[in-house]
Each structure stands twice: as C-alpha cells, then as structure tokens.
Amino acid sequence: MSVIEVGQQVVTMVNVFTVAPENQRRLVELIVEATETVMRDVDGFISANIHSSLDGTRVVNYAQWRSVEHFEAMHRNPLVHPHFTDIRAIASPEMHLYRVDYVEEVAAVR
Amino acid sequence: MSVIEVGQQVVTMVNVFTVAPENQRRLVELIVEATETVMRDVDGFISANIHSSLDGTRVVNYAQWRSVEHFEAMHRNPLVHPHFTDIRAIASPEMHLYRVDYVEEVAAVR
Numbered sequence A, B: 001m002s003v004i005e006v007g008q009q010v011v012t013m014v015n016v017f018t019v020a021p022e023n024q025r026r027l028v029e030l031i032v033e034a035t036e037t038v039m040r041d042v043d044g045f046i047s048a049n050i051h052s053s054l055d056g057t058r059v060v061n062y063a064q065w066r067s068v069e070h071f072e073a074m075h076r077n078p079l080v081h082p083h084f085t086d087i088r089a090i091a092s093p094e095m096h097l098y099r100v101d102y103v104e105e106v107a108a109v110r
Helices: A021-037 A068-075 A078-088 B021-037 B068-075 B078-088
Strands: A002-004 A011-019 A045-053 A058-065 A091-105 B002-004 B011-019 B045-053 B058-065 B091-105
Touching: A002 A045, A011 A021, A011 A068, A011 B011, A021 A045, A021 A058, A021 A078, A021 B091, A058 A068, A058 B091, A078 A091, A091 B021, A091 B058, B002 B045, B011 B021, B011 B068, B021 B045, B021 B058, B021 B078, B058 B068, B078 B091
Parallel strands: none
Antiparallel strands: A002 B002, A011 A058, A011 A091, A045 A058, A045 B091, A091 B045, B011 B058, B011 B091, B045 B058
C-alpha cells in the first residue's frame, strides 16, 4: 500500500512508458523484476506502483523516493543499468520528478 | 490522503499535462478549481492527486474513479466542460485509464 499525501518527505517519479500492446505484459514483468531485484534495496527507495493502461499502450510507474539526491544516486548504481536496457528495448520512457501539490479524496474505498 | 493498492475497486486515470513553465502554477490552480467546484461531487469520484514537475514542464493528475462507466459519465456532464476548455487553453493533456498491477513499499514515511 502506498500513500499520496501533501507534505510527505518524498519526491515522486512518474514514468509513462509507451509500448506496443503485445509487449505490455512483458514490460510490467520487467519493471516488477527491476523493482524486486534491485530498486527496493537501493537507499532512499520508498515505493513503486506499476499500472497498465486499459487500452494496452502504456505502463506507468508511480514511484516515491526519499529525495532527488537518492533518486539521482540510484541512476549511478551499475546494478540498475541492465534493467533499464531491457526495458528500453521494448518501451519508450517519459520520466519527470514531481512534488504533490494537492490531494482531494471524497470516498474511502478501503 | 489517497491510497494505491492492488485490488481496490477503482479505475485510475493518469493525465500528464505538458505546459509552459510560466503557466504551471496557473494550471495547478485550474485543476484544483475543477476538482473542488465540480469533480468531487460527481458520482463515482474517489480522489484527485495533483502533482507539479520539478522542471516546470508537466502537471500530473493521478485520479481514482469508482469505474470506467463513472469516469465516462463524468465526461458527459456539461458542468465539467468549461473547466476542460480553460485547462486546454494553456496545456496539452495526455490521458489514459489504468489498473494497478503491482505495489511495493519498503519504507513507511508516515
């Protein structure tokens, strides 16, 4: 379970991958694999939340890191590079870092 | 506070707006205004989570709806149209609907 809230000590990465529908499942598997074998042990990792679009053409990784510095250090970690190479072979990432400005929740679904 | 979790009865909309940095604040205000004046009262709305990119060029609305049908009915609601017009005057949306496939959280930040 991950939480979106204003004022948390996190930086949010939203990475939208464009993918051919026939590769969408494989892409989700590769990102899960990268998360489980490397990312979750990297200093500053908080969460990864992997979503697949209903139309088959996108995968979103909504990830939370402790700080921009932690996120940038992850990119210098050689263990992550083979995973990025595998992912980029079948998908085009579009990645930005964000702050949370506003949260409105009207109905608890839990 | 919004929660991302596998198996919730929600459909997730991720809308990535491309915007000129000088309009990023105004765009966030317009999406907050649309959420507070219309969206949160629409049947099936669960949450809106508005993020601004640190580089100034993007705004993400990560929103949760009860179902695809609720989300589509919202688009037929005439009250929302003026808000969409104002938003599109300064930003280009790229919107898809998603299911949550996988959540990994290693560090509670709360």
